[in-house]
Amino acid sequence: MLCRMNSYDKNKVDIRPILDLDLADGLKAPEEKFQNETLRPILKMQHDLIRCMVRHYFKSKKNVFSKLSLEEKPHYIKDKLLTDKMIRYQLTGMVIGMMTQDEIDYYISNQSPINKRIQSLLYQRIMSIIETKPDIDTSSNE
Numbered sequence: 001m002l003c004r005m006n007s008y009d010k011n012k013v014d015i016r017p018i019l020d021l022d023l024a025d026g027l028k029a030p031e032e033k034f035q036n037e038t039l040r041p042i043l044k045m046q047h048d049l050i051r052c053m054v055r056h057y058f059k060s061k062k063n064v065f066s067k068l069s070l071e072e073k074p075h076y077i078k079d080k081l082l083t084d085k086m087i088r089y090q091l092t093g094m095v096i097g098m099m100t101q102d103e104i105d106y107y108i109s110n111q112s113p114i115n116k117r118i119q120s121l122l123y124q125r126i127m128s129i130i131e132t133k134p135d136i137d138t139s140s141n142e
Helices: 007-014 030-045 047-060 072-083 085-096 101-109 111-132
Strands: none
Touching: 030 047, 030 085, 030 101, 030 111, 047 085, 047 111, 072 085, 072 111, 085 111, 101 111
16 A cells, blocks of 8 residues: 655654554455554554544533533444534544545545544544543643
């Protein structure tokens, strides 16, 4: 996939964390390979920015999130990722913006399944943030 990598693209790849994914050997679907080699490292690299964006998003919603029970929070997050175009596009854009030209070409050719994977991974990442920092909606600048 990295046939046309220029120095800018190389820098994007070089700053990504290397993940030790315990994946079963064998043939993988191209979308799965893209998810594990591109999306997961980008999301891990963007973790702090995702946390910041989510915190500011919750603050903009007048602390609605802080009033939800632990059982309601996952549903609220999933609903907002599906229905609130602003936050969905911002978070998705943070991922796409860190792709190389070849990765963008692949993304454009497979936009629908890749967007679904991005949304699923973002949801998992946000839930992980909430579980480790349950007061994210009310915390100050961390």
